Amino acid sequence: MTETVSIGIDLGGTTIKMAIVDQQGNIVDKWEIPTDTSNNGRNISQNIADSIKEKTENGGWKLKDIDGIGxxxxxxxxxxxxxxFHAVNLGWKNYPLKDDLERKTGLKVVVDNDANTAALGEMWKGAGKQASDLICITLGTGIGGGIISNGTILHGANGMAGEIGHITSIVESGAPCNCGKTGCLETIASATGISRIATEGLEENLSSMLYKKWIEKGRVTAEDVFTCAAEGDDWANEVVKTITHHLGLAIANMANVINPSRIVIGGGVSKAGDHLMAPLKKVFGKYALPRVHVGADFAIASLGNDAGVIGSARLLTLRNSN
Ligand SMILES: [Zn+2]
Structure with a gap:
């Protein structure tokens, strides 16, 4: 009997990443199509169904070989x-994705939040190393978070668990956040937040390397901050200290509640590597309970863009084992 495969999909605002994934979590084939957000995203599920049909037929897969779509x-x-309920990037409001895609493909469909599937992917095949208690944080334009507890995704009462980026009480009267509140972690430790903090302090730091960068290109990025910090720039180091303080404190507070064995940091900001991780771990150690501290290892996400499709495929095997 041929082993069945699953289809994992990472649905983004500009591209839809898809993969055929085997039962061990290996990608057999992967491809992507552009996300058609015209007409309030009404073509998206048909585009997905057509693309899957074409790929699987060309690959010689029969419907019965495919476990389903995550x-x-x-x-x-x-x-x-x-x-x-609402996906602003795609134009969807009250959209029955599972039913629609099941009807169009004839396959079983399981849907979850993309930050959760990224966490699941890293847990299964990436830096999460199969830890059954794990926190995954993606530091990109915003901050995404997924929590795995006892081997399953923590969803909460209405699917909102893991919104790490919106932990508040971080700073009094902080910067406005996309969620409508102010001072969320996302306004500080996302790539956008880091750039904002660095830029706001330039006037008082006219002799800094960051100011030179700003003169050269009219902006400073999170990457500039870490590069200049590594080269000994005082202002850049000040920014790194500020953001790792808030991020490390938030992670420590979460870890004190969840007691993870693995904390995976991904997204563009994680490319800073040890320049981010070393100060972050120090702050974490300061605020996490001693047993929580020794029980938790930090790691940088290792799957990159594949985390989403692998984790989505995992949704099916998880569901089948329950
Ligand atoms: Zn927020």
């Missing part, structure tokens, strides 16, 4: 029935 989607989702 899909990580942005926005607010009901994980039980795969109903998307």
């Amino acid at each position: 899909i990580g989607a942005p926005g607010f989702i009901n994980m039980e029935n795969g109903f998307i």
Whole structure:
């Protein structure tokens, strides 16, 4: 008997990444198509169905060889029935993704939040090393978070668990956040936040390397901050200290509640490597309970863009084992 495969999908605002994944989590084939957000995203599920049909037929897969489709989607989702309440990037409002895609493909569909599927992917095949208690944090334009507890994704009462980027009480009267509140972690430790903090202090730091960067190109990025910090720039180091303080404190507080064995940091900002991780671990050690501290290892996410498709495929095997 041929072993079945799963289809993992990472649904983004500009591209839809898809992969055929075997039962061990290895990618057999992967490809992507552009996300058609015209007409309030009404063509998206048909495009996905057509693309899967073409790929699987060309690859010689029969419908019975395919376990189903796991899909990580942005926005607010009901994980039980795969109903998307609101996904701004895609134009979806009250969209029955699971039902629609099942009808169009004839395959079983499981839907979850894209930050959760990224965490699941890293846990299964990446830096998470199969840890059954894990926190995964993606530091990109915003901050995404997924929590695995006892081997399963922590969803919470209505799917909102793991919104690490919106932990507040970080700073009094902080910067406005996309969520409508102010001072969320995302306004500080995302790539956008780091760039904002660095830029806001330039006037008082006219002799800094960061100011030179700003003169050269009219902006300073999170990457500039870490590069200049590594080269000994005082202001850049000050920024790194500020952001790792807030990030490390937030992670320590979460870890004190969840007691993870693995904390995986991904996204563009994680490319800073040890320049981010060393100060972050120090702050973490300061605020985490001693037993929580010794029980938790930090790691940089290792799957990059594949985390989403691998984790989405894992949704099916997880569901089958329950
Ligand atoms: Zn927020």
